[in-house]
Amino acid sequence: PAASKPAAAPARTLAGVRHVVAVASGKGGVGKSTTAVNLALGLRALGLRVGILDADIHGPSLPTLLGLHGRPRMGKDRKLLPMQSNGLAAMSMGLMVDAETAMVWRGPMVMSAITQMISDVDWGTLDVLVVDMPPGTGDAQLAISQGTNLSGAVIVSTPQDLALIDARRGITMFRKVDVPILGLIENMAHFICPDCGSEHAIFGTGGAAAEAKRLGVPYLGAVPLTMELRAASDAGRPITAREPDGTLGRIYTDIAREVW
Ligand code: ADP
Numbered sequence: 419p420a421a422s423k424p425a426a427a428p429a430r431t432l433a434g435v436r437h438v439v440a441v442a443s444g445k446g447g448v449g450k451s452t453t454a455v456n457l458a459l460g461l462r463a464l465g466l467r468v469g470i471l472d473a474d475i476h477g478p479s480l481p482t483l484l485g486l487h488g489r490p491r492m493g494k495d496r497k498l499l500p501m502q503s504n505g506l507a508a509m510s511m512g513l514m515v516d517a518e519t520a521m522v523w524r525g526p527m528v529m530s531a532i533t534q535m536i537s538d539v540d541w542g543t544l545d546v547l548v549v550d551m552p553p554g555t556g557d558a559q560l561a562i563s564q565g566t567n568l569s570g571a572v573i574v575s576t577p578q579d580l581a582l583i584d585a586r587r588g589i590t591m592f593r594k595v596d597v598p599i600l601g602l603i604e605n606m607a608h609f610i611c612p613d614c615g616s617e618h619a620i621f622g623t624g625g626a627a628a629e630a631k632r633l634g635v636p637y638l639g640a641v642p643l644t645m646e647l648r649a650a651s652d653a654g655r656p657i658t659a660r661e662p663d664g665t666l667g668r669i670y671t672d673i674a675r676e677v678w
Contacts, residue, residue, distance in 0.1 A: 435547045448576045448606070449605035449641070450553060451483060455550075456656055462504070462505045464675060467544045480550065525558060536566060549562070555588055571600060573602045574602075639673050
């Protein structure tokens with residue numbers, strides 16, 4: 419087999435960006451991107467200058483979540499300008515190429531695309547750049563973690579055992595490359611019935627808090643499974659931007675305060 423070239427590591431430092439925080443999950447579909455966007459908006463609600471980078475090349479969801487349209491413009495020094503949405507500077511491969519194209523990219527292409535989105539983008543002055551990581555703990559995740567001078571990582575998991583096992587792997591990976599774990603966020607912790615308001619622990623209860631304790635990482639809080647959150651995300655109007663003082667908005671802002 420043809421030897422593949424080693425993946426290029428993204429630029430280590432980003433002038434003007436104080437902290438880079440990764441949002442990661444062991445497996446897909448646990449709400450990592452939803453969490454990344456709402457955490458970024460929670461940080462923004464604290465008065466910080468915040469950017470968000472969608473490094474989930476194979477399944478970029480940032481354009482949908484933030485309701486972004488069109489293509490990023492080129493600024494000075496041939497650097498791309500991030501798009502602006504809800505007070506966030508945002509960049510996603512989903513804004514650059516169509517989904518089918520990025521879908522078939524191999525490791526080195528993925529890495530060079532991520533490098534470009536980090537170092538060839540004029541992020542300006544930011545307090546935090548939130549990176550929505552690709553799911554899993556493979557080479558791409560490791561390369562981004564090693565290559566971007568991460569200040570820390572936030573792990574998202576559902577309360578389900580299977581997702582927690584994968585979250586554990588993610589934590590191990592970040593520890594291996596000396597990236598501090600800022601904490602574990604439990605997503606879809608319980609279901610709140612839109613009709614009667616009763617709560618149901620569909621994926622079990624208490625597992626994430628217990629797991630966080632066992633692993634010695636902060637437990638940052640629980641986000642319920644709600645129709646409202648899903649609908650707001652699909653509509654490109656994230657809940658924390660729409661109702662920062664609502665029940666869900668406050669959950670994310672509280673988590674942001676703890677992370678910061
Ligand atoms: P991932 O990035 O882990 O693949 P997403 O953030 O794309 O996951 O979420 C997957 C789906 O679940 C999306 O449709 C999203 O709107 C929905 N979702 C995520 N978190 C919640 C939640 N707490 N309540 C309701 N729906 C959620």
